[in-house]
Every structure is written in structure tokens, then in C-alpha cells.
Amino acid sequence: MIIWLASYPKSGNTYVRAFLSAYYFSENGEFDFTQILKIKQFPHEEFFKQKVNNISEASKLWVPIQREINQDRKIKFFKTHSVLGNYQGNQFTSPETTLGAIYIVRDPRNVLTSLKNHYSFDDDKALKMITDKTRSLMSNKGSHGSLTYISSWAENYSSWFRNNQFRRLFIKYEDLIANKYETFRDIIVFTNTLMNKVEGVNKSKLQKAIESTNFNVLKKKEVSETFDGSESSFKDWRKFHSENKNLFFNLGPENNWEKILKEKISKEIETSFNKEMKELGYL
Numbered sequence: 001m002i003i004w005l006a007s008y009p010k011s012g013n014t015y016v017r018a019f020l021s022a023y024y025f026s027e028n029g030e031f032d033f034t035q036i037l038k039i040k041q042f043p044h045e046e047f048f049k050q051k052v053n054n055i056s057e058a059s060k061l062w063v064p065i066q067r068e069i070n071q072d073r074k075i076k077f078f079k080t081h082s083v084l085g086n087y088q089g090n091q092f093t094s095p096e097t098t099l100g101a102i103y104i105v106r107d108p109r110n111v112l113t114s115l116k117n118h119y120s121f122d123d124d125k126a127l128k129m130i131t132d133k134t135r136s137l138m139s140n141k142g143s144h145g146s147l148t149y150i151s152s153w154a155e156n157y158s159s160w161f162r163n164n165q166f167r168r169l170f171i172k173y174e175d176l177i178a179n180k181y182e183t184f185r186d187i188i189v190f191t192n193t194l195m196n197k198v199e200g201v202n203k204s205k206l207q208k209a210i211e212s213t214n215f216n217v218l219k220k221k222e223v224s225e226t227f228d229g230s231e232s233s234f235k236d237w238r239k240f241h242s243e244n245k246n247l248f249f250n251l252g253p254e255n256n257w258e259k260i261l262k263e264k265i266s267k268e269i270e271t272s273f274n275k276e277m278k279e280l281g282y283l
Helices: 013-024 055-072 108-119 123-131 153-162 173-178 180-194 203-212 215-224 237-243 263-272 274-280
Strands: 002-007 076-080 098-105 167-172
Touching (some): 002 013, 002 055, 013 076, 013 180, 013 203, 013 215, 098 153, 123 263
């Protein structure tokens, strides 16, 4: 069965993914980037046995592929930025294939500033992306098997929030920064419960996983190792960095929209997402 690690892009998904990898896939909680490959991205072309020519063909196979993934009856984590809903009548997932989900949400004003850096967008282009209900993302290879229907920031968040078909835990990115120990502990308690693990939280391992996935540590590892957070994969970093000057781990906690976002853009976000931002305490 699948445990989803879900979010709108640039909301802290890779941060939590790194932590979960360190906690569950190491002996003592010490993180390295090889562990993160155990939490794969879905949808992704590697799961399709045949070529798909468009998103319609791909979306018909999302749930059947998940059934196939679950045939070994093992519990697996998967990262996704997908909206929780359907595309042309084809569901992203189902209760029969899903054990539960962790959803990370972040103030959309800070999401926008992070998107600007990651994609080298200007304000208007980033605003268009975050408010576009028809938005999708595709891997660098251009495969429809990897195409993810993300919708807008509000639709993405609301789709997972409205879900009552399986258990889910909602985490605010801001709590990952301000209340690290308590928030990451809650994540482990939730996932252990889903997996019917009888042992309690390993406090020393939890602390080590938090320390070894500290933002500054991840940023240094990104430069010295070979990580490409956009696709759950590795590349020759020198080659990648020569093509993309923007680090995946850029500002992190220092990404403060109040200091770097134009008032006109922040007001447009607040107007577009007023209901959801009030619901989350961002307004």
C-alpha cells in the first residue's frame, strides 16, 4: 500500500522526503542523498511499460499501475505534486491502493518567490503558474508518463484537504521550521500508526534525522554531491549546475515574501486565495 507525500511544488516536499528517508532507511538517522531514491515520484515514466502519447492515455493507467505496485503487499512512500482528483474522469489514486497521505502546505506568497528562483520566472509568470487551475508539470525528458496535473495552489491544497477516503496528516511548512522536533515527531507517529508499527518513536534517531536534514546541510550536500530534486534522480551535478544556475535548496527559511515580494503581487495572491489562506491562518 502507498503512503503519499504530497504537496504543491516548492512547499517542502523534498525536505520531508529527506527526513523520512533518513529516519526509515538508515541505521542511525544519518541522511545521504542515496536514501531519497527509495521514495520515488509518481507519476513517472519508469512505471509505464508502454509508451503513452498524451496525458489522457497516461491518466487511465495511474490507478492500475498503483495496483501493480502494491502486488508485493509492501508499504511504500511516494512523492507527488498531483492534485487529488481526476483528469478526464481518471482518478489519480484510490482507497484500494492508498494507505494514507502526508500533505505539506506552505504560504503561497513564499511558494511564489521560491517558484521564481527555481524556474527563473518573473513575478507575472510565477503568479500565472500558481493560479492556473489547468497547470501540469512534466519531467525534463518530456514523457507523458511523468506528467503531473498540479492545478492551482488552492485547488491542490483543497483537493487533499477535502478528502475523507483515507487517513491524512496536514503539515505546514512553517511548522517544519519553527517547531521542528514536535512536527517531525508527529509525522513519525502518524506513519508508524499507518504501518502498524508497535514501537514508539526512536528519539535519538529522530533527532539525528532532523539534524542531518537541516536546510543548510542539504544545501551544502547539493553543491558537493549530485542531487537534482526536481526528478527524484541523480545527474552529474557539474553538468546540471552549468545549465541551471539556480540551486534547488536556495533560501529555505530565509525566503520571506514580506522582504522580496512586490505588494501588488502579494495582494493578488491574497485576493485569489483568500478563503484558503484564512482557513490556514496565513491571513
